[in-house]
Amino acid sequence: MTPLKIVSLLPSATEIIHCLGLTEYQVGRSHECDFPAAVTALPPCTAPKFNPEGTSGEIHDRVTELLQSALSVYQIQTDVLEALQPTHILTQAQCEVCAVSLPEVEAAVASLTGIAPHILSLQPNRLAEVWADIRRVAIALLGDAGGARAEAAIAALKARVDHCQAQVATASHRPTVVCIEWPDPLMSAGNWVPELVSLAGGRPLLAQVGQHSPWITWNDLVKTDPEVIILMPCGYDIATTIRESQGLRDHPYWSLLRAVKTGRVYVTDGNQYFNRPGPRLVDSLEILAEILHPEQISPRYAGMGWRSLQDCLTFAAAE
Template sequence: MPDTPRIVSLIPSATEIVDLLGWRDALVGRSHECDYPTAIQDRPVCTQPKFQPIGTSQEIHDRVMKLLQTALSVYDVKVEVLEALRPTHILTQAQCEVCAVSLADVEQAIAELTHSQPQVISLEPTVLADVWQDIRRVAQCIGGETAAAEAEQAIAALQVRVQCCRDKTAFIAERPTVACIEWPEPLMAAGNWVPELVELAGGRCLFGTAGEQAPWLEWSALVAADPDIIVVMPCGYDLVKTRQELAPLTQTPEWDNLKAVNSERVYLTDGNQYFNRPGPRLADSLEILAEIFHPDLFDFGYRGQAWQKL
């Protein structure tokens, strides 16, 4: 690692990667959404949303869409905070303008800095293999060859956990069909790494394609597919907020006729802390799904704090 690196992470998953690599003390700034591990919450906040992130899922969706339709970014980068922090490296993303500050936002902010020109590391994972590669890239860019070599140990430990789930589910003949809901209103299924996690956990993903963005979902398609299991994992919502925002699902007339509802196989998860963050805790997300799908095979202890039955 170079002398006294000063890292600013503008996306929660990157903050978790920095912590995994043992560089928590080098983290001098974070985004308003970076909240894990709890020890980093005293770092200065470098971003803020341009919309009120409160209200129903439909209201939040409408505010975000209005900003995007007017060609405005969804988040602000606090240039004056970056100026004071003088970072050597800034971690950001180029995947989703709704989830976090965009690469363009960061580049514009850096252009306004007068005291430093930090190196920008932009992450854009779509599947598990990309997450492992991002860990390698962050290690290499900040710490050089030595750090990159050490990162392989951390990646290997995560891959062992993934392989454990894969091995135990490999010979399951009857895999439950699964619908993962990433947003309640308008209805959206989960994409990117989530379909891959579903398959690794011993399920059959009905909606979304591994490596592709989350698709909007028609209620008629959900009813026609009639999944064995429904997992609700709204982007940015914890368990409490997820339960509060179930009305668009549970009050839809077709809801009570779904197989998953009648067999009591609807599950709520903390999507904010797990499934929506393409970092080290995707291994936890996989284990959560394995617990839900096959409780006879898996018990990692997530029930209650990471997921609940409806």
């Protein structure tokens, strides 16, 4: 049997590999794969075609310009793939802005010599589809033996989901919530995020379960006037999210929002949690439950996965 040599071109796929206990067989990664930390020592097989530095508005304009020119947002390092000789490549068909697409990977593999790796493309839009992807990856990599390993991993994740639901079940109130996936222009977080909000004891607004993240307007935000606003920009950590919140805070409608008046705006590490449809969506669920129901749940992720924007700004002003 040919030894496994896995290349993952998607951070969530890398995390599925880790969840299945197969990290030792991963030989390559995308430029964004950084969990578990050990994978950062692996050679990156992708790179962005745009400058990822700058404001959210500037990044949006650069990506939009590439897409409007019918160009891909990322490039695949075919020379690295050639050297690695992978048996399996994990990629995605979810979002051409998030990572290299399936057609790009297929074209790159067609140009390689001497190898014909198995390509597995993931496209989850809700939790059940993440569980299904874990099964698909396990069976693709391990054959029939992967089934039992996948079921054990999924059962452990589902147990945490059930525990979280039980903790918030007795809450006396389910607050309305808007999750912001991009600050300029405004985008509400869709796909799996509304489902996570509901499981965490909230009522999601301005996005539908299993549907792609929609662009929204400031009028939409003011009209719905959520009790809680959670910032989780795609690819941003907490520090970057706090910095990028300045544009939101400068908008004349910002101070009109109920969540702003009551200090219920929160910043999260969207890059590590909410933006990656893999096993750590369960961590994301637990983060949401901590934010929405602090009276029910101890804040294990506070400071690392999320922070109150008001506390951040108060602390910065005091320095």
